[in-house]
Structures are given as structure tokens and as C-alpha cells.
Amino acid sequence: MRIILDGMGGDNAPAAVVEGAVLASKETNHEIHIIGQQEQIEEELKKYKYDADKISVIDAREVITNDEAPVRAVRSKKDSSIVRGLNMVRSGEGDVFVSAGSTGALLAGGLFILGRIQGIDRPALACIYPIVGGIPSLLVDAGANSECKPNNLLEFGIMGNIYMEKVLNRPEPKVGLVNIGAEAAKGSTLTKAAYDLLEHSDMNFIGNVEARDVPMGVCDVIVTDGFTGNVVLKLTEGLAWNILQNIKKKFTDGAKAKLGAALLLDKMNELKKEFDYSEYGGAPILGVKGPVVKMHGSSNANAVKNTILKAIPYASENVVGIIQNSVLEIEEITLSEY
Amino acid sequence: MRIILDGMGGDNAPAAVVEGAVLASKETNHEIHIIGQQEQIEEELKKYKYDADKISVIDAREVITNDEAPVRAVRSKKDSSIVRGLNMVRSGEGDVFVSAGSTGALLAGGLFILGRIQGIDRPALACIYPIVGGIPSLLVDAGANSECKPNNLLEFGIMGNIYMEKVLNRPEPKVGLVNIGAEAAKGSTLTKAAYDLLEHSDMNFIGNVEARDVPMGVCDVIVTDGFTGNVVLKLTEGLAWNILQNIKKKFTDGAKAKLGAALLLDKMNELKKEFDYSEYGGAPILGVKGPVVKMHGSSNANAVKNTILKAIPYASENVVGIIQNSVLEIEEITLSEY
Numbered sequence: 052m053r054i055i056l057d058g059m060g061g062d063n064a065p066a067a068v069v070e071g072a073v074l075a076s077k078e079t080n081h082e083i084h085i086i087g088q089q090e091q092i093e094e095e096l097k098k099y100k101y102d103a104d105k106i107s108v109i110d111a112r113e114v115i116t117n118d119e120a121p122v123r124a125v126r127s128k129k130d131s132s133i134v135r136g137l138n139m140v141r142s143g144e145g146d147v148f149v150s151a152g153s154t155g156a157l158l159a160g161g162l163f164i165l166g167r168i169q170g171i172d173r174p175a176l177a178c179i180y181p182i183v184g185g186i187p188s189l190l191v192d193a194g195a196n197s198e199c200k201p202n203n204l205l206e207f208g209i210m211g212n213i214y215m216e217k218v219l220n221r222p223e224p225k226v227g228l229v230n231i232g233a234e235a236a237k238g239s240t241l242t243k244a245a246y247d248l249l250e251h252s253d254m255n256f257i258g259n260v261e262a263r264d265v266p267m268g269v270c271d272v273i274v275t276d277g278f279t280g281n282v283v284l285k286l287t288e289g290l291a292w293n294i295l296q297n298i299k300k301k302f303t304d305g306a307k308a309k310l311g312a313a314l315l316l317d318k319m320n321e322l323k324k325e326f327d328y329s330e331y332g333g334a335p336i337l338g339v340k341g342p343v344v345k346m347h348g349s350s351n352a353n354a355v356k357n358t359i360l361k362a363i364p365y366a367s368e369n370v371v372g373i374i375q376n377s378v379l380e381i382e383e384i385t386l387s388e389y
Numbered sequence: 390m391r392i393i394l395d396g397m398g399g400d401n402a403p404a405a406v407v408e409g410a411v412l413a414s415k416e417t418n419h420e421i422h423i424i425g426q427q428e429q430i431e432e433e434l435k436k437y438k439y440d441a442d443k444i445s446v447i448d449a450r451e452v453i454t455n456d457e458a459p460v461r462a463v464r465s466k467k468d469s470s471i472v473r474g475l476n477m478v479r480s481g482e483g484d485v486f487v488s489a490g491s492t493g494a495l496l497a498g499g500l501f502i503l504g505r506i507q508g509i510d511r512p513a514l515a516c517i518y519p520i521v522g523g524i525p526s527l528l529v530d531a532g533a534n535s536e537c538k539p540n541n542l543l544e545f546g547i548m549g550n551i552y553m554e555k556v557l558n559r560p561e562p563k564v565g566l567v568n569i570g571a572e573a574a575k576g577s578t579l580t581k582a583a584y585d586l587l588e589h590s591d592m593n594f595i596g597n598v599e600a601r602d603v604p605m606g607v608c609d610v611i612v613t614d615g616f617t618g619n620v621v622l623k624l625t626e627g628l629a630w631n632i633l634q635n636i637k638k639k640f641t642d643g644a645k646a647k648l649g650a651a652l653l654l655d656k657m658n659e660l661k662k663e664f665d666y667s668e669y670g671g672a673p674i675l676g677v678k679g680p681v682v683k684m685h686g687s688s689n690a691n692a693v694k695n696t697i698l699k700a701i702p703y704a705s706e707n708v709v710g711i712i713q714n715s716v717l718e719i720e721e722i723t724l725s726e727y
Contacts, residue, residue, distance in 0.1 A: 184635040194569055197577040231532055231619040239535040239616050262620040263627035278577050281569040282600040282617055283624060289601035290628055297522040297663075298636075301656040308656055314649030318639040325635075 052366060054359055055145035058087025059114045059132045060152025062349045068151065069095035071355020076105040078356075081363060084145065086111050087132040111135040117348070121155030125163060133157060137164040140341040147342040147366040149333065149358055151350045158195055161339035168371060170378030173203045174338030175277065176345065177211055178284055179331045181291075182268035183322070187331055189215050189224075190273045194281035195336070201244035204228070204274055205252060209381070210337035210374050211272035212254050217368040218361060219331070227260035227270030229279055235259070241276065249274065252381070291326050329354030332361025337374065342366045390704060392697055393483035396425030397452045397470045398490025400687045406489065407433035409693020414443040416694075419701060422483065424449050425470040449473040455686070459493030463501060471495060475502040478679040485680040485704040487671065487696055489688045496533055499677035506709060508716030511541045512676030513615065514683065515549055516622055517669040519629075520606035521660070525669055527553050527562075528611045532619035533674070539582035542566070542612055543590065547719070548675035548712050549610040550592050555706040556699060557669070565598035565608030567617055573597070579614065587612065590719070629664050667692030670699025675712065680704045 056072055058065045065085075069092060072083045082105055085092050089110035096106070113131035115124045125134055133152055137160045139145035150157055154176065167174060175192035182188060191211040196203060208226050215224040228246055230238040235246050237259060249256045260270055265283065275283065298319070302312035312319070333346035333354075342365045346358045394410055396403045403423075407430060410421045420443055423430050427448035434444070451469035453462045463472055471490055475498045477483035488495055492514065505512060513530035520526060529549040534541060546564050553562040566584055568576040573584050575597060587594045598608055603621065613621065636657070640650035650657070671684040671692075680703045684696045 183631050184638070197569060229620065231535060231616055231623075242616075261627075262622075262624035263630075265624060266628040266631045278569055278580075279617060279620055282567065282620060285569075285599055285601035286603060286621060286624055287628055289599075290604040290625060291632065292601075293521050293604045294629065294632055294660075297660065300522070301659060302653060304656070307652050311649040311652030311656075314645050315640060315653070318642070318646055318649075321639060322632075322635065 052081040052146045052363065053144065054081055054083045054362060055136045055139050055148045056083055056085045056359065057132045057136055057148070057150030057152050058085040058092045058108070059111075060150040061346065063351065064151065065092050065095050067350060067352045068355055070099070070352035071350070071359065072106055073099040073101045074352055074356040075359035076101055078360060079363060080105070082107070083359065084109050086136050086139075088112060088114070109135070115153055115156045117153045119153070119156070121153060121159040124153070124156050125160045133160050134164065137161065137341075137343065140343070141165055147344065147362045149344045149346065149362050151346040151348055151355070154194070154345055157336060157343060157345050161336050161341075161343050165339045165341040165343070168338055168340050168375045168378065170375065170381075171206050171210070171338040173199070173206065174336055175207050175210065176334050177214055177337050178334045180265070180273060180284065180287070181326050182266065183325045185268040188265075188268055188271055188273050189219065190275070190280050190284060191337065192275065192277040192280045193284050193334065194277045196277035198278070199241060199276035201241060201248055204241070204245035204276065205248040206338065206378065208249050208252065208254060208256070208272060208274045209377050211274065213370055213373050213377065214335055214337060214365070215271050217370050217373065218335075218364045221271055223255045224271035225257045225269070226254045226272040226274060227257050229262060229265065229273060229275035229283065230259035231261065233259050233261060245274070295323065330357050333358040335365060340371060342371060390419040390484045390701065391482065392419055392421045392700060393474045393477050393486045394421055394423045394697065395470045395474055395486070395488030395490050396423040396430045396446070398488040399684065401689065402489065403430050403433050405688060405690045406693055408437070408690035409688070409697065410444055411437040411439045412690055412694040413697035414439055416698060417701060418443070420445070421697065422447050424474050424477075426450060426452070447473070453491055453494045455491045457491065457494070459491060459497040462491070462494050463498045471498050472502065475499065475679075475681065478681070479503055485682065485700045487682045487684065487700050489684040489686055489693070492532070492683055495674060495681060495683050499674050499679075499681050503677040503679040503681070506676055506678050506713045506716065508713065508719075509544050509548070509676040511537070511544070512674055513541075513545050513548065514672050515552055515675050516672040518603070518611060518622065518625070519664050520604065521663045523606040526603075526606055526609055526611050527557065528613070528618050528622060529675065530613065530615040530618045531622050531672060532615045534615040536616070537579060537614035539579060539586055542579070542583035542614065543586040544676065544716065546587050546590065546592060546594070546610060546612045547715050549612065551708055551711050551715065552673055552675060552703070553609050555708050555711065556673075556702045559609055561593045562609035563595045563607070564592045564610040564612060565595050567600060567603065567611060567613035567621065568597035569599070571597050571599060583612070633661060668695050671696040673703060678709060680709060
């Protein structure tokens with residue numbers, strides 16, 4: 052398998068990306084091709100001992116930044132690491148594309164270059180959602196589609212379900228719909244109609260999930276529109292950060308507190324680690340015709356390594372093909388009913 | 390002033406409600422009329438020494454529960470504490486109605502019995518939003534309207550702004566719009582249009598606020614549709630609870646941790662207290678023609694007391710009238726532009 056890694060994406064590129072590639076190459080035999088400005092990437096590579104059969108560099112001169120309008124950037128920067136990388140996946144020269152670059156550019160590029168999977172109306176960003184004291188859930192859509200129709204939410208559920216089973220190895224994941232009440236009749240026009248579609252699917256749909264229960268890990272796949280999903284993800288980040296910061300402040304206020312905090316240092320580090328989801332790999336862009344994984348912009352080498360390793364089953368388990376078949380099956384059933 | 394207090398609403402009624410009324414009566418000279426099943430309320434009142442000039446009981450035989458369909462309950466239970474209490478506000482026998490009962494019934498009752506303020510399209514529930522390490526914000530709408538139009542969000546901003554100034558005593562509050570990006574052009578059709586309306590208002594509008602910044606208290610009035618607002622409020626409750634529970638678990642795991650936790654007990658209690666917003670009063674139903682305040686269903690006596698005390702400026706500062714004038718002014722300006 053050939054993993055195409057964006058050497059220019061993210062706050063710590065190319066250093067963290069290259070280091071992550073070297074770390075990953077020690078744990079897999081698949082080829083890693085780092086795409087981007089060759090001299091910069093080679094400069095970084097020189098710092099490490101690595102197997103040259105497993106890591107190579109592909110030169111691409113342009114860089115798409117986070118500040119650029121995604122659609123225009125993807126259309127104009129043909130020699131950027133993102134556009135070139137996605138083209139390699141389309142042509143079969145690469146099996147999966149991994150990038151810490153602009154989410155917008157990856158989404159736009161995924162749509163223009165790879166195209167949508169037949170039967171999928173709107174591709175979505177699926178993000179790992181941390182559960183303190185538990186295993187993480189998967190949140191779909193985490194922000195690609197701020198306006199959704201009921202069938203979009205059904206598709207998010209189907210895609211998240213398959214990714215959870217095949218890549219995150221959780222059989223028969225519990226699929227829940229974010230809503231403002233537990234009963235089927237609660238919520239907006241969108242959630243009521245989506246509930247109906249999800250209930251009639253063959254997934255393990257557990258019904259509506261109130262936002263209060265999401266952090267307890269009541270479901271494995273959290274289905275919601277991209278606006279709500281983005282709010283859920285970012286509020287969780289912000290609130291957890293604020294609570295931990297305030298704990299830190301309180302725990303260093305006074306000699307007695309400092310002593311107590313010293314005794315609890317390892318416990319606090321454990322807690323902080325539970326919010327660190329870099330071990331679970333990046334966020335797949337589900338619904339495009341080829342495996343694309345977005346990493347957090349601030350990914351460190353360890354996060355890059357884990358994203359590369361999780362990208363392997365995403366490609367090898369043929370998640371894209373399974374999604375396509377699942378959606379076609381549903382379409383056939385729906386058509387046969389009329 | 391005559392404060393009408395629902396004796397039958399909430400998980401701890403009538404005990405907590407009656408105790409809260411007695412506590413409040415020691416801090417105010419206004420009359421408190423507890424409405425509900427007389428014998429039950431008097432039974433509770435017997436437990437306390439109180440000034441009979443300040444507290445009285447009004448008999449109402451029916452009770453509306455949380456499980457009932459709100460509209461039907463309000464229409465059929467004419468002798469319930471909620472319907473009778475709201476009728477007293479409408480007729481002028483009461484100046485404000487305070488209840489820990491069904492939110493749905495209070496909203497439906499507020500609309501049917503008191504009616505909408507002229508110019509307000511959709512009344513909203515405004516909830517205190519706790520800020521760890523800071524002063525709380527006000528979230529409007531916290532769940533009354535799961536589907537909104539741009540003008541609804543403008544009205545939520547106007548009403549929250551006035552309540553914050555007049556009742557919570559924060560001059561020129563910062564008003565922010567929950568969105569999935571900081572720039573004006575980001576977000577859904579709804580938030581883009583609402584941004585435009587809010588920007589052209591004469592409020593201290595600080596623009597879009599990402600969910601990640603909401604827990605830091607970047608704005609005083611958090612404007613959002615009721616679906617998102619409910620998700621924000623409940624996710625905050627759930628996540629904070631989960632983090633604190635996990636801290637507790639970790640801090641009692643092993644002798645060293647237990648010793649550390651003992652030294653930090655007062656700091657942990659401080660932290661827990663920052664999530665306790667019972668001191669800030671209940672959630673006003675803004676936009677109906679009369680002051681109505683909803684308390685949390687699990688309110689204890691202290692929360693009841695504080696809600697009663699905060700209900701006084703809500704009525705005496707004529708918040709309802711000010712909202713009406715503000716909205717009419719905006720309508721006039723808008724009309725004069727065409």
C-alpha cells in the first residue's frame with residue numbers, strides 16, 4: 052500500500068509530519084510517500100535513521116494555507132501538496148491521503164478531485180469525540196455541512212457506522228442522534244425526519260441522545276448536522292480546557308493546595324491524557340471516492356504516526372467500497388417499495 | 390409587589406418551594422403568594438416561623454406534571470397552579486409568576502394566557518450559563534424554539550440584552566452569536582442573516598462566538614437558536630458532571646491520591662460551586678406579556694429563594710415594557726427605511 056502524506060499541512064509542518072512518518076515506518080511495512088517541497092522535507096528526513104525503501108519524497112511546489120478560500124485554492128494551486136496528493140489517490144498511485152492541512156481545501160479537493168460516492172448526497176467530516184473515563188465516540192458530521200436534510204443524517208450514520216466497525220474495530224456500534232429530548236417526537240423537523248430514517252435502517256440505532264449524555268459515551272457513533280456537530284466538538288474542547296486551567300490555578304493557590312496537587316500529579320496527567328485523542332487517528336472525510344484523512348492542525352509526531360497507522364485499515368478494509376454498497380442497497384430497497 | 394409562587398412545581402415541591410419562600414421573605418418586604426394544594430402547602434409552612442403578612446397560600450387543586458403534553462394540559466387544567474398563577478399575572482392580581490414546573494406548560498401557558506409582546510415573534514427561554522472562573526453569561530434561547538428565523542435571533546439578543554442590564558445589573562452587555570467560525574461570512578444561512586441584523590442593532594454586538602470560547606465567558610449574552618442553545622446548555626452540564634465525577638474517582642484511588650484530595654477538598658468544593666448557578670435566579674421566559682420565571686426542576690430552597698429575589702427587579706424594572714418599546718422602535722426604524 053502507498054500512503055500519501057501531506058508534508059506541508061499543519062502548524063508543525065514539515066518537522067512533525069516527517070518525524071511522524073519515520074515513527075510510523077517502524078510499525079508498518081507499507082510505503083509512505085511524503086509530498087511537498089522536497090528540499091524542506093529532505094532536510095527534516097536527514098535528522099533520522101529510516102528505511103529508504105519505506106519512505107520517499109515527492110516534490111510539489113505549492114502550499115495551500117488555512118487562510119485561503121478553499122475552492123479557489125484547490126482550483127488554482129494545481130502543484131500543491133493537497134491537490135497533487137488527492138490526484139494520486141484518484142489515479143491509483145496512492146491508496147490513501149493523510150493531511151494536517153486546511154479542512155476546507157481537503158473537503159473541496161475531495162469533492163472536485165475524487166468526487167462523491169454514488170448515493171452519498173453530502174460527504175462529512177467524522178471526528179473522534181473523547182470520553183473521559185471511557186472509549187471515544189465518533190462524531191459525524193463535525194462541521195462539513197452546516198445545513199442538512201434528513202437523508203444526509205442517515206448517510207452520516209451509515210458512514211460512521213462502517214468506519215467504526217472496520218477501522219476502529221467496534222462491532223455493531225451504537226448509533227445515536229443528537230436531539231433536544233429523548234422521545235422520537237421531540238426536536239426539530241430535521242431530527243424528527245432523520246429519526247424515522249435511522250430507525251428504519253438496519254444499524255444498531257439507539258434513538259435520540261441528549262447533549263447531556265454525549266460526554267458519557269452513551270453511543271459510539273454520534274449523528275448530527277455539521278453546525279451542531281461543530282458546536283459539540285468545540286464546546287467540549289473549550290469547556291474541558293477551561294475546567295482544567297481553573298483546576299490548575301486553584302491547585303497552585305497556597306502551600307496546602309500545592310502539596311495536595313503534588314500528590315495528585317499523576318492522576319491529573321491521566322485526566323489530561325483522556326482528552327488527548329491523538330492516539331485514535333485523524334478525522335476521515337467520509338463520502339468521497341477515496342480514503343482521505345484530516346489530522347488536527349496542531350498534530351505532533353505521535354498524532355501523525357497514529358493517523359498514518361489508522362489510515363491503513365481505512366484503505367485496506369475498503370471502507371469506501373462498503374459505504375457505496377450499503378448506500379446502493381438502501382436505494383434499491385427504497386425504490387422497490389414504490 | 391405580589392409574587393406568585395407555584396407551590397406544586399419541581400421535584401422537591403412543595404417542601405423546597407415553601408422553604409425557599411420563607412427564606413426569601415426574610416430578605417424582602419414584597420408579598421409572596423404560594424399557589425397550589427392548600428393543605429399540603431400549609432403543612433410545610435407549619436415547619437417554619439414566618440411573617441404571615443408576607444406569605445399567604447392560594448388554593449388551586451390541579452397539578453400539571455412534566456409528562457403531560459403541555460398545550461393540552463394548559464387548556465384542560467384550568468385550576469392548576471400554573472394556569473391560575475399566570476391568570477393572576479394577566480389580571481394584575483400578581484406581578485410575577487415563579488415556577489419550577491413543566492417548561493413546556495409555562496411556555497404554552499405564557500403564550501395562551503399572557504400573549505406575546507407586540508413585535509416579538511417568538512418568546513424564548515433565557516438561562517444562566519455558568520462560567521468557571523468568571524461571572525455567568527445568559528443563554529437565549531435555551532430551548533423554546535428548535536427552529537428559528539433570523540429576526541427571532543435578533544429578538545433573543547434584544548431581550549437578553551435588556552434582562553442582563555436591568556435584572557443582572559451588567560451595563561452594556563457584550564452580545565455574541567454562536568457560530569461555527571469567527572468571520573461574518575461563516576456559518577449557516579440563519580446565522581449569516583442573523584449576524585447582519587445584530588450588527589445593525591444598537592447593542593454591543595461583538596460578532597460571532599465559536600462554541601470553544603463560550604465557556605470562557607467571552608460574551609454576556611449568548612444568542613442562538615433553541616436547538617443549539619439546548620445542546621450547549623446540556624452538553625455543558627453533562628461534560629462538567631462527567632469530568633468532576635472522574636476527578637473524584639481518580640482522587641480516591643490509592644492512599645497517596647486520597648491524601649492529596651484531602652488537602653484539596655476546599656478547592657474542589659469551590660470548583661463545584663462555580664457550576665452551581667442557583668445563586669443567579671431562574672430562567673425568565675422572555676417575550677410574553679408579563680414576567681414569568683422558570684426554575685430548574687431540581688431547585689432546592691436556596692435556588693427558590695434566589696429566584697424569588699431576582700424576580701423582583703424583573704417585575705419592578707418593567708423589563709416587559711422596555712422590551713416592547715425597544716422592539717417597536719426597531720420596527721419604526723425599519724419601516725421608515727422603506
